[in-house]
Amino acid sequence: xxxxxxxxxxxxxxxxxxxxxxxxxxxxxxxxxxxxxxxxxxxxxxxxxxxxxxxxxxxxxxxxxxxxxxxxxxxxxxxxxxxxxxxxxxxxxxxxxxxxxxxxxxxxxxxxxxxxxxxxxxxxxxxxxxxxxxxxxxxxxxxxxxxxxxxxxxxxxxxxxxxxxxxxxxxxxxxxxxxxxxxxxxxxxxxxxxxxxxxxxxxxxxxxxxxxxxxxxx
Amino acid sequence: xxxxxxxxxxxxxxxxxxxxxxxxxxxxxxxxxxxxxxxxxxxxxxxxxxxxxxxxxxxxxxxxxxxxxxxxxxxxxxxxxxxxxxxxxxxxxxxxxxxxxxxxxxxxxxxxxxxxxxxxxxxxxxxxxxxxxxxxxxxxxxxxxxxxxxxxxxxxxxxxxxxxxxxxxxxxxxxxxxxxxxxxxxxxxxxxxxxxxxxxxxxxxxxxxxxxxxxxxxxxxxxxxxxxxxxxxxxxxxxxxxxxxxxxxxxxxxxxxxxxxxxxxxxxxxxx
Numbered sequence: 001x002x003x004x005x006x007x008x009x010x011x012x013x014x015x016x017x018x019x020x021x022x023x024x025x026x027x028x029x030x031x032x033x034x035x036x037x038x039x040x041x042x043x044x045x046x047x048x049x050x051x052x053x054x055x056x057x058x059x060x061x062x063x064x065x066x067x068x069x070x071x072x073x074x075x076x077x078x079x080x081x082x083x084x085x086x087x088x089x090x091x092x093x094x095x096x097x098x099x100x101x102x103x104x105x106x107x108x109x110x111x112x113x114x115x116x117x118x119x120x121x122x123x124x125x126x127x128x129x130x131x132x133x134x135x136x137x138x139x140x141x142x143x144x145x146x147x148x149x150x151x152x153x154x155x156x157x158x159x160x161x162x163x164x165x166x167x168x169x170x171x172x173x174x175x176x177x178x179x180x181x182x183x184x185x186x187x188x189x190x191x192x193x194x195x196x197x198x199x200x201x202x203x204x205x206x207x208x209x210x211x212x213x214x215x216x217x218x
Numbered sequence: 219x220x221x222x223x224x225x226x227x228x229x230x231x232x233x234x235x236x237x238x239x240x241x242x243x244x245x246x247x248x249x250x251x252x253x254x255x256x257x258x259x260x261x262x263x264x265x266x267x268x269x270x271x272x273x274x275x276x277x278x279x280x281x282x283x284x285x286x287x288x289x290x291x292x293x294x295x296x297x298x299x300x301x302x303x304x305x306x307x308x309x310x311x312x313x314x315x316x317x318x319x320x321x322x323x324x325x326x327x328x329x330x331x332x333x334x335x336x337x338x339x340x341x342x343x344x345x346x347x348x349x350x351x352x353x354x355x356x357x358x359x360x361x362x363x364x365x366x367x368x369x370x371x372x373x374x375x376x377x378x379x380x381x382x383x384x385x386x387x388x389x390x391x392x393x394x395x396x397x398x399x400x401x402x403x404x405x406x407x408x409x410x411x412x413x414x415x416x417x418x419x420x421x422x423x424x425x426x427x428x429x430x431x432x433x434x435x436x437x438x439x440x441x442x443x444x445x446x447x448x449x450x451x452x453x454x455x456x457x458x459x460x461x462x463x464x465x466x467x468x469x470x471x472x473x474x475x476x477x478x479x480x481x482x483x484x485x486x487x488x489x490x
């Protein structure tokens with residue numbers, strides 16, 4: 001016999017045991033009990049990876065040293081890196097026409113090594129979003145310069161376009177996207193946010209992401 | 219027997235069994251434990267289908283027709299059908315060879331050369347034998363350089379039931395793109411045919427809906443910054459034996475990158 005629920009409104013008091021409510025189609029009625037990522041953040045899986053408030057002049061992640069935003073999930077992290085909300089703030093008003101994209105390095109390895117894809121990077125420290133927990137990230141995070149042998153591979157545009165060389169006097173613009181889990185970086189890969197052309201404008205890229213334990217065998 | 223739950227706030231340590239929590243109206247209180255697409259992505263069912271970083275000239279999707287030299291449109295993609303007395307290398311072709319594709323840099327010289335007009339939008343062709351439903355998640359478009367478009371919005375287009383071998387849709391082998399599995403580092407392949415920028419269509423795609431991407435100036439240079447993103451969130455499912463296209467309604471000719479994210483969900487028994 002299937003488990004059943006009770007159709008129709010009920011008003012019950014705390015500590016009372018009550019039947020679970022169903023609607024007239026038999027669907028279980030639910031109510032969100034917390035904010036979207038609250039449980040994951042409370043467990044210490046949420047991090048913010050951000051460039052400094054002074055900003056960085058973004059470059060194309062071509063071969064050699066370039067300046068942009070990179071989260072590198074090292075081979076031995078035992079974590080999925082799930083980028084979720086990405087934002088861009090513009091600090092200076094001089095720009096080059098272009099758009100902001102996602103790039104990746106599929107074979108980034110575990111750490112800086114001779115002959116490795118990522119030769120060097122300027123490390124920065126992600127902030128655990130359970131503020132006050134002091135929990136550390138397992139990612140290698142570069143908020144400024146990194147050096148990738150062969151450069152990074154283009155993945156997709158974020159749809160953020162800059163159409164003027166002088167942004168002063170222009171309207172405000174929101175640059176924000178929520179990937180909602182549609183991208184996951186396995187260990188040994190790297191995630192990069194960068195323009196298609198060197199954007200002379202000094203920007204701050206910030207990303208909220210999850211570092212989730214991998215299921216056995218994944 | 220009725221399922222029951224306990225009304226009110228509970229605080230329990232890890233490892234303890236607890237009753238389902240209800241609110242004061244007997245609704246089951248839930249807490250999301252992962253972002254929307256993560257389970258499908260983790261299973262290897264999500265992909266990114268993108269035009270190249272260099273961008274593509276955006277034109278409305280169109281049926282193939284044979285165009286005679288002198289009438290080639292700058293920025294439009296063609297495939298040489300008859301060389302005749304036309305030097306196609308002067309208007310963007312790598313060689314004067316039948317089948318070579320080129321993006322026209324001028325109307326063309328001579329009098330007898332002809333070329334097939336190609337549709338040059340991003341296309342996802344879910345073939346009849348794919349075994350998956352294609353579910354678009356998110357579209358984005360990044361503009362490149364100084365762009366001078368024609369006024370009008372972008373739209374979603376489709377060719378229903380094109381068949382697999384009837385020739386309604388033809389993608390030259392060099393024009394077949396490689397979607398990237400969104401579980402980066404995973405090697406699972408896509409089951410659909412993705413053409414980033416070049417198809418031959420015997421019928422014009424049917425307009426389905428407009429996208430909220432509105433081009434309101436013929437010269438966007440010096441204008442504001444812009445975000446062009448559209449989230450489908452499951453509002454459309456492309457079943458096997460259908461092809462979908464993203465492109466402008468007007469015959470635009472400006473460089474941009476269109477990227478598509480989507481899921482390829484295996485079809486269950488019963489065909490749903």
